[in-house]
Amino acid sequence: MSKSGSVPRTLADRRSPAGPGLRSPSPLRELFAPLEQLLTCGGDARLAIDPGTGRNAYGCGPIPCPDIPAFSSCTASTISQRGYEAAESARTALMASALLHGLVECFDARIEAMRGELKTLLGLERSAAEVVFSASGTDAQLQALALTRALLGNELTTVIVAADQTGSGTVNTARGNHFGDRSTNDCKVSRGAPVSGLGPLSSVAVRLRDGNDRLRSPSAIDAEVLETVESLVAQGARVMLEVMDCSKFGYQAPSDRCTDEIAARWPGRVQIVVDACQMRLGRSRIARYLARGDLVLLTGSKYFAGPPFSGALLVPPQLGQAIGAMTELAPGIADYSSRSDWPMRWRGLRAQFSAAPNFGQWLRWEAALEEIRAYYAVPIAFRRAALRQLGDGIAKIIAGAPALRLLPPQPRPGHDDEFSDPSIFAFTVEPGGHPLSLAQCRAIYSALRDDRPGDTPVGAPAAPCLIGQPVGWGGRDDDAVAAMRICISARHVIDAWAAHPDLAHGALTRILDDAATAVANIQALLPQPDAIAKDFHAD
Secondary structure (H helix, E strand, O other), X not given: OOOOOOOOOOHHXXXXXXXXXXXXXXXXXXXXXXXXXXXXXXXXXXXXXXXXXXXXXXXXXXXXXXXXXXXXXXXXXXXXXXXXXXXXXXXXXXXXXXXXXXXXXXXXXXXXXXXXXXXXXXXXXXXXXXXXXXXXXXXXXXHHHHHHHHHHOOOEEEEEEOHHHOOOOHHHHOOOEOOOOEOOOOOXXXXXXXXXXXXXXXXXXXXXXXXXXXXXXXXXXXXXXXXXXXXXXXXXXXXXXXXXXXXXXXXXXXXXXXXXXXXXXXXXXXXXXXXXXXXXXXXHHHHHHHHHOOEEEEEOOOOOOOOOOOEEEEEOHHHHHHHHOOOOOOHHHHHOOOHHHOOOOOHHHHOOOOXXXXXXXXXXXXXXXXXXXXXXXXXXHHHHHHHHHHHHHHHXXXXXXXXXXXXXXXXXXXXXXXXXXXXXXXXXXXXXXXXXXXXXXXXXXXXXXXXXXXXXXXXXXXXXXXXXXXXEEEOOOOOOEXXXXXXXXXXXXXXXXXXXXXXXXXXXXXXXXXXXXXXXXXXXXXXXXXXXXXXXXXX
16 A cells, blocks of 8 residues: 555556556566557656546647647657657566566666766756656656655745646646546546645745736736745745746746845745746756755646646755665655666665556656657757747748737746747637637547548548647636637657758748648637537536
8 A cells, every 4th residue: 555545556457547457477578568558658647548538638649640740749649650659668668678688677777867867868967966757747746746845945936937837737736636537547536636745735826817807017916926036935835936937838937046045035935936847948957956955746648749748847956965865755755666777876765665667657758758859859950940940930821811919928037048038829719709618628638639521510620630638718717718729849840851951941841831721720710619519528
């Protein structure tokens, strides 16, 4: 029985969210299961595959689908051929080494090597920063909270900036609660109930919009964040301040100046955690956060378009020694983590966790690392130019659609690399001048990705395409108005790269043509959003 009171299944009994579990008598035999089944194991219900479509709730499948245009990297992406082959190669290598030297030892060694590979790809090879792996960015939030509570003590309050544009699970993780009904390690839990040893905690939400659903000014957000932290510290609280590097709409909050002031004024009282899960930031900015002493949440499954889901937590060198001396965290974290997730040099902490390998999480990260490797192999000048050309083109396509209204992209101060320009383009859908609700946008989103013959409404696209999941933007419950999103991913840049300018230009043009088709399909669905909603279930 786990320390948190839930009953995890053994590795051989774990079930994939996609359906029947891997029921082999030996964990090693699980590696011989179909790769697409392994890729959907070792996570929560968001990985579940619909048997009728072969895809998850985001329209993404565990096998490559190169013919489906994808602009959904702000949410999730289908695995690429390059990522699939990398995962298959990694599995074959582990099989061979495990037969000779033992599965748990070889698996642990491979995860440790991946830690170093990720640091090198992010330009941190000379840094003493550490990497903690997880099944998703949401799981990484729980890890960050557990470490912060261990470092600062129990009188902890969390402050979540951009709470209206972060992951849906944050409303629970910010309070130390379970964000689903089943944990990563397949323990039955209760959504909203405290994670043993973590919750319940007090949490303060700082929103990017005001009461009239308008974007607040950066100065107003800075003022609220600073005032909130100052007040909590004055009351004797310790604070975990989760700041937003890139929100669901591409916004950053608070400003660098604000967070720099907080870090300088309250060392040891406030721990800053940076939500960089979208990974729309460069190496120098990651290094800047770590140098300030921040914990950094990231994923391999957003901008870099690795398969969903893969998360990680970067731990700055300033905290590594204290964490390395720890012998345990909140016991409930054992429901969400395995021994190999934690650096080998943290021996005392690792002993708290099961040594059972999480094959799904590992293989998704193998695919994501291949995507990151391929992206940084593209010359920086081309990356900058491609992102700018695609961004300008997508913005013009959306602005030119009669019923779509592009939300203003926010300038990205401090981003002096290819990410200084926006790569998420959010827009409301306003046929007749009236914006559609979240339910209506979800129906259109479902229709765009659906390719079931004979089961689509009039006006639905003949072939599917993927865009970002709609986000509530207005109304008391954030559902009266919604915004849809078209995003650029690293995969677009990788696939467009060619040494010959004409070939690269042609590839970028084809990507923009696909974006134009996606917008045209949205326009075609607009006369009947309510009718569509009857045919498609909102997610």
